[in-house]
Amino acid sequence: SQQGEEDPQALSIQEGENATMNCSYKTSINNLQWYRQNSGRGLVHLILIRSNEREKHSGRLRVTLDTSKKSSSLLITASRAADTASYFCATDAAAAGNKLTFGGGTRVLVKP
């Protein structure tokens, strides 16, 4: 099974609202990353958070990491129609041979 699992699988919100999605993983990680994918194209890197970090910000994005719960959350504030995409978390863990492993993703629809 995937190292990272996103929740919810799908999310529909109105423009201007905040969107929150979560990622859970099974083993201790080196770092966790979030990516965005538009319409089945290549993924775009959003944020990398290391295992010794608890929170990072980038523009309207806020990522938290709770290593005790083996979970991370991605918050998109003041969402825009252009934020409509699938969002994936990815982890690399020594237990998995340090390869970059992705979850199943959260599909976000931002309605204008």
Add this chain to the structure above:
Amino acid sequence: EAGVTQSPTHLIKTRGQQATLRCSPISGHTSVYWYQQALGLGLQFLLWYDEGEERNRGNFPPRFSGRQFPNYSSELNVNALELEDSALYLCASSLWAENTEAFFGQGTRLTVV
């Protein structure tokens, strides 16, 4: 600076044929990853190359193989194609093996008929 480039963009093959997909990483990147993404699903890890060597392999049959060349570009070969191999194949590169962000190409859409 050029990003990760993949070729071809689209590929149509018949069942039983072989497919070769190519990936050129960002200049200076030594690690290349390959993923398979079936329609509407997540990314399944296929292969990871670093400095010319295979670092890790996903749970795929041996007919999925690849290699990394001295210039760090990479090739994914799929033999004896099956209908369920139809998917978007994504390549990503990173600066070195661990703890760095990966940059993705736009993918190769493989259709097996």
